[in-house]
Amino acid sequence: MIDSIKLFKGGGPCEAPIAAKTRPAVGYCEGFLYKLCKAARALGGVVLLTVLGSFSIDALAQAGYVHAISGTVFARDASAGRGPLKVGDTFAVGTFFDTGDSGRVVLKFADGQVVVLGPNSTAHVDRCRYDPRNGKARSLAIRLVNGSMRFVAGAIAAENREAACVSAGESTITILSDGGVDFTVVVDTRLSEEVGVAAATAGEIAVRTPYGPIPRIEADQAAPWRPGRGGLPPPLPLAAMPAVIQAQVAAMLAIALPTNAPVDVNAAAKAVALETTLAALPPTAAGPAASASQFPASVFPGTPLSSTVTPAGGGCVGSPC
Amino acid sequence: MAQFEFERWTSANSPVDIREVNRVEKYLSDSLQYAPANPWALEKIGALELARMRASGIPREALAATRDARARFREALLQRPTAPFLWANLALSKLYLDEIDDELFAALRHAGELGPWEPTIQQMTLFVGLAVWPQLDSGLRQELVRTIERGASGNANKMYEIVKRYRRFDLICDMSKYNYIGGKDCSKQ
Numbered sequence: 001m002i003d004s005i006k007l008f009k010g011g012g013p014c015e016a017p018i019a020a021k022t023r024p025a026v027g028y029c030e031g032f033l034y035k036l037c038k039a040a041r042a043l044g045g046v047v048l049l050t051v052l053g054s055f056s057i058d059a060l061a062q063a064g065y066v067h068a069i070s071g072t073v074f075a076r077d078a079s080a081g082r083g084p085l086k087v088g089d090t091f092a093v094g095t096f097f098d099t100g101d102s103g104r105v106v107l108k109f110a111d112g113q114v115v116v117l118g119p120n121s122t123a124h125v126d127r128c129r130y131d132p133r134n135g136k137a138r139s140l141a142i143r144l145v146n147g148s149m150r151f152v153a154g155a156i157a158a159e160n161r162e163a164a165c166v167s168a169g170e171s172t173i174t175i176l177s178d179g180g181v182d183f184t185v186v187v188d189t190r191l192s193e194e195v196g197v198a199a200a201t202a203g204e205i206a207v208r209t210p211y212g213p214i215p216r217i218e219a220d221q222a223a224p225w226r227p228g229r230g231g232l233p234p235p236l237p238l239a240a241m242p243a244v245i246q247a248q249v250a251a252m253l254a255i256a257l258p259t260n261a262p263v264d265v266n267a268a269a270k271a272v273a274l275e276t277t278l279a280a281l282p283p284t285a286a287g288p289a290a291s292a293s294q295f296p297a298s299v300f301p302g303t304p305l306s307s308t309v310t311p312a313g314g315g316c317v318g319s320p321c
Numbered sequence: 322m323a324q325f326e327f328e329r330w331t332s333a334n335s336p337v338d339i340r341e342v343n344r345v346e347k348y349l350s351d352s353l354q355y356a357p358a359n360p361w362a363l364e365k366i367g368a369l370e371l372a373r374m375r376a377s378g379i380p381r382e383a384l385a386a387t388r389d390a391r392a393r394f395r396e397a398l399l400q401r402p403t404a405p406f407l408w409a410n411l412a413l414s415k416l417y418l419d420e421i422d423d424e425l426f427a428a429l430r431h432a433g434e435l436g437p438w439e440p441t442i443q444q445m446t447l448f449v450g451l452a453v454w455p456q457l458d459s460g461l462r463q464e465l466v467r468t469i470e471r472g473a474s475g476n477a478n479k480m481y482e483i484v485k486r487y488r489r490f491d492l493i494c495d496m497s498k499y500n501y502i503g504g505k506d507c508s509k510q
Contacts, residue, residue, distance in 0.1 A: 218488070220486065234455070236452055236487070237452075237486045237487065239375075239486075240416065240448065240449075240451075240452040242416075242417055242418065242419040243374045243377075243380075243384050243386070243387040243418065244380040244383060244384055244419075246374070246383065246417070247374070247377050247378055247379055247380040247382070247383035247384075248378075248380055250375075250376075250377065250378045251378030251379070
């Protein structure tokens, strides 16, 4: 537990491995470059390989695509500058995402990983190297600069948790459980000192914060961090967290997500863009539009009222219960 | 009518539409117009506000609902200071507001004193008490342990669920009454 935190001492938690810096053409987040390199090798295309080698493969490859969006979300990268995103857009390593007051975005990566950004959030894809055929050439680093983010592990983190690095502000999240993890992190770095909270929905995580480590957050638990108050409080069930935290996490959990299976980024992006275009078409005579007066089930996510007024599998609000 | 709706929701097993909540809240608000300090109506509105908080994905809205719930419970307590449910609900709303102070500790103490054998009170005081355990004085901690012991009679499963969610097996594994439920988890400790 503590060892996994120590792993991040040294050159920064999300720093690219040395191999990634010296060997340019070993990893990517989808199959296009792999096929290109293979074709070049078959042709004896030394020149082509040399040209390819002069680029950063991470920067060229499409790391993922925008699966869903609401409100206005901007993306910024070195090549294309800043612009509003739409469903089906692909993005590369090095992209900054910036959601506005009401913006939300669901990003899906080549390895299946899903990242949801809530309103007023900024995040950066630091690294994404995914070779479906080579487990050793996989790594991932996502940085939440400010705001809220839900992270659902894909193949990279599920198969080798140490290959994934997620940071939020000055804090670093370590995945402790093998086989996948689903967590939400909220961080406010606009204050003079960082405040944040991490909540695990599945799997276990640890957080190294500027105020000390949170050694373990298990599923259904959350742990906040902030300066002062004599050390960090222990993780508690999410249902015992302050209302503001519960609402922030609930908002992230209420967003429908795609599966976390690996995808061909370009094909999946085209498919979801087409789906969105078709959904935007006016209704045909075949049937009426969905009733706007019907409330979604997520108004009371997953539980009847008798349970929503019952904290944490026990207790009851209101009498008699 | 509001009581009927509450009972119907409690027996139902499906999510309640937010419009239903608003409708019942209207009954209760109307009731308060005839009897402004009716503690029963105040308590029910407080409960609905907490339900609204738990359903909300908007921090500002959730905070407002919780503050309103706390105000309703306080107001109801002026009329019914011996109601353990009101004290327990006040403690819960203060936990959700992150107000870990003397009022919360007093509310926990009163709830335990006034309803020691009431299963729901046992569950609520345990839930809130474990959340604020590091800040509790030794007297309240001992009272909480006694609540767990009392809860073993007829309320053991739910009490154990709460302890398990907090991973506080140390509080329960020495109690023989919980051995048949917690033996497996306790053996791992």
